[in-house]
Amino acid sequence: MDRPEVTQTTQTEQEGRTTRIPIPEWTVEVVAGPDKGKKVKTQDGLVRVGSDSACDLVLTDATVSRRHLEVERTARGLMLRDTGSRNGTFLDGRQVVQAYLTSGDKVELGKTKLSVKVAPRPTEVDVAGAESFGALVGASEKMRWVFTELRRIAREDMSLLVEGETGTGKELAARAVHQHSARRHGPFKVVDCNLISEEKAERELFGGLRAGDGEDREARGVFEAARGGTLFMDEVGELPLPVQGKLLRVLETREVPSLDGQPVAVDVRVIASTHRNLEEDVRQGRFRADLYFRLAVARVRLPPLRTRRDDLPALAQALAQTLRASITLTPQTLALFEGYEWPGNVRELRNVLERGALMEETGNSSWLDFLAQPSRRAEGQPPTTQVATLVGTLPYHEAKDRVLADFERLYFAEVMKTVGFDMKAAEQRTGLSMQSLYRLLKKNGLRLKDLKNAEGLEK
Ligand SMILES: Nc1ncnc2c1ncn2[C@@H]1O[C@H](COP(=O)(O)OP(=O)(O)OP(=O)(O)O)[C@@H](O)[C@H]1O
Numbered sequence: 388m389d390r391p392e393v394t395q396t397t398q399t400e401q402e403g404r405t406t407r408i409p410i411p412e413w414t415v416e417v418v419a420g421p422d423k424g425k426k427v428k429t430q431d432g433l434v435r436v437g438s439d440s441a442c443d444l445v446l447t448d449a450t451v452s453r454r455h456l457e458v459e460r461t462a463r464g465l466m467l468r469d470t471g472s473r474n475g476t477f478l479d480g481r482q483v484v485q486a487y488l489t490s491g492d493k494v495e496l497g498k499t500k501l502s503v504k505v506a507p508r509p510t511e512v513d514v515a516g517a518e519s520f521g522a523l524v525g526a527s528e529k530m531r532w533v534f535t536e537l538r539r540i541a542r543e544d545m546s547l548l549v550e551g552e553t554g555t556g557k558e559l560a561a562r563a564v565h566q567h568s569a570r571r572h573g574p575f576k577v578v579d580c581n582l583i584s585e586e587k588a589e590r591e592l593f594g595g596l597r598a599g600d601g602e603d604r605e606a607r608g609v610f611e612a613a614r615g616g617t618l619f620m621d622e623v624g625e626l627p628l629p630v631q632g633k634l635l636r637v638l639e640t641r642e643v644p645s646l647d648g649q650p651v652a653v654d655v656r657v658i659a660s661t662h663r664n665l666e667e668d669v670r671q672g673r674f675r676a677d678l679y680f681r682l683a684v685a686r687v688r689l690p691p692l693r694t695r696r697d698d699l700p701a702l703a704q705a706l707a708q709t710l711r712a713s714i715t716l717t718p719q720t721l722a723l724f725e726g727y728e729w730p731g732n733v734r735e736l737r738n739v740l741e742r743g744a745l746m747e748e749t750g751n752s753s754w755l756d757f758l759a760q761p762s763r764r765a766e767g768q769p770p771t772t773q774v775a776t777l778v779g780t781l782p783y784h785e786a787k788d789r790v791l792a793d794f795e796r797l798y799f800a801e802v803m804k805t806v807g808f809d810m811k812a813a814e815q816r817t818g819l820s821m822q823s824l825y826r827l828l829k830k831n832g833l834r835l836k837d838l839k840n841a842e843g844l845e846k
Contacts, residue, residue: 404516405535408528409509413465413490415444415458420499422446430510432460432529432690436501437470445667450474450497458503459694462528463487465503467494521563523556524705527695533560533687540685541567546638548623548682549660551689553834554734557660558621560689565617570656573616578609580625581825588630593643594651610643613655623659623682624668628675635678657682692729692736699724699736706737707744714744731832738832741792796831803828803838810835 415434416426427434427444435442439453446455452472459466465488469476477495478486488494490505513535518526520534540547541564549557558577565575583591594608609618626634637643638657642650659682668674692698700721707714729735806812814821828834 405513406516406528406531407511408514408532410512410532411460411509412506413460414502414504414506416502416504417444417446418493418500418502420446420497421448422499431688433694434458435470436496437472440667440671441663442667443664444501445664446497446499448497448499451499455496456494458488461694464489465505467503472496518701519705520560521566522559523563524702525695525698526701527698529690529695530698533689536685536687537564538567540564540687542569543685544569544656545684546656546682547658547685547687548665549658549687549689550665551660551662552691552732553662554732554832555689555691556733557662557689558619560687561617561619561658561660564658565619565656568617568656570616574613575617575619576609576613577619577621579822579825579829580620580622582822583626583630585627585629588627588633592630592634593637594645608643610637610653610655611651614653615655617656617658620657620659620682622661622663624661624663624665624674628673631675631678635675635681638678638681659683692732696725702733702736703740706733706740710737710741710744714740730837734832795827796833799828799831799833800838803833803835808835808839 410430412428412430414426414428415436417423425444425446429443431443434444435454435457436444436446436451437453437455438446438448438451442454452470452474454470455472456467456469456476459468466485467476467478467483467488468485469483474497475482477483478488478492488503490503492503494501494503512532514528514531515535515538516531517534518524518531520537523530523534525531525534537560547561547564549560551557562575565571578592590608592608592610594611637653640650641653641655643653645651665674665679665683669676669679692702700716703716703721703724707716724736731738802813802816806816810821810824814824817824819827
């Protein structure tokens with residue numbers, strides 16, 4: 388596709404008053420231990436350290452926990468936080484749960500020693516004043532910087548990799564980029580890479596013969612369906628390696644094979660998302676480097692909600708409005724929100740508000756209780772509905788919706804546990820298609836990994 392002709396509107400019309408903010412570059416480097424020499428150099432707001440491959444700095448040190456600690460760039464400086472490690476985090480020989488760091492500080496975890504350094508001269512960047520982009524809402528500097536980047540990237544026709552933890556708004560970001568691009572009148576298609584098995588890849592992505600249902604015929608793959616528009620490849624890091632090779636060929640040639648041997652040109656912008664650390668996957672040989680560079684021409688990372696608590700009031704208001712939930716956001720409620728870690732990020736906030744609105748109607752204020760004790764609430768373990776409090780206080784249909792919503796969460800968490808987290812077995816047990824199963828797990832914010840963690844199956 389030709390480079391889009393975009394009429395540039397003035398900044399004040401679309402982006403509000405811009406502010407210039409300093410973004411320092413900082414480094415977290417392993418200076419002692421089995422991973423000596425490994426480092427992360429970044430301008431991002433957060434560096435997560437641990438043995439889990441989704442961390443930004445992945446350590447092989449066996450005495451380090453999966454999610455051991457994180458360092459966050461805040462307005463007051465770099466904040467070190469132990470994220471529930473087994474063996475603790477130490478600064479100057481003293482165990483700390485949370486502490487501000489000064490450049491050059493050494494942090495110890497297990498057999499590893501890290502040095503955290505901030506570069507002397509920060510880069511100054513212009514951050515738009517607008518507090519939303521598409522359906523994304525955010526008033527924090529971190530989100531306004533993200534909006535500025537997304538707006539710039541939307542105008543160019545390049546591939547984009549959106550990174551971020553679950554529920555941070557990666558799909559919304561992709562949709563917003565599409566809506567602000569020259570392709571906005573074309574289709575926006577989503578493909579969930581969790582669902583792309585090696586056998587199905589060819590047909591689902593690139594089209595081909597539909598077999599097995601007695602009506603063999605040519606089916607359009609999702610690439611063809613997205614012609615002239617944008618293809619959002621959700622969780623691209625889950626693609627099996629052989630499929631990655633095929634995808635790379637299509638991105639390079641911009642053609643998909645057809646049955647009659649004539650290749651079909653596909654003019655599609657690809658936006659991919661991942662909750663993983665794809666660079667680490669490349670280092671480990673789990674993701675092709677050449678494909679990574681094709682997909683990550685532009686990269687945007689959506690910050691976790693716990694690192695932008697100043698977004699909470701605006702987000703809670705906006706979400707309550709879209710949910711048409713009548714909910715009182717008192718200063719006390721917001722204070723509880725601010726004290727909570729939000730492992731499920733904005734999706735979790737939305738679910739909490741939805742639940743809260745219904746509980747409030749029943750005059751039950753205990754819906755906020757779990758926020759006060761986040762450490763006791765294991766992720767992946769869904770809340771139980773207090774049916775008794777709904778009966779007689781909510782009209783039938785609303786009470787039923789409420790109970791069904793909680794039932795879904797409980798049911799799928801239980802089913803996955805029963806079948807040992809085997810998706811194929813869950814498909815059989817539930818009688819649902821794999822696609823519906825994934826959709827319902829996702830809708831209910833249930834990730835296999837979290838459910839397994841809750842059962843202590845993952846380290
Ligand atoms: N910045 C935001 N403003 C408003 N709503 C948001 C924002 N971020 C996320 N949401 C809400 O959270 C929900 C989840 O967002 P989305 O599906 O885009 O997240 P995701 O990062 O793609 O999640 P996953 O990795 O689990 O697929 C959305 O439906 C929306 O309600």
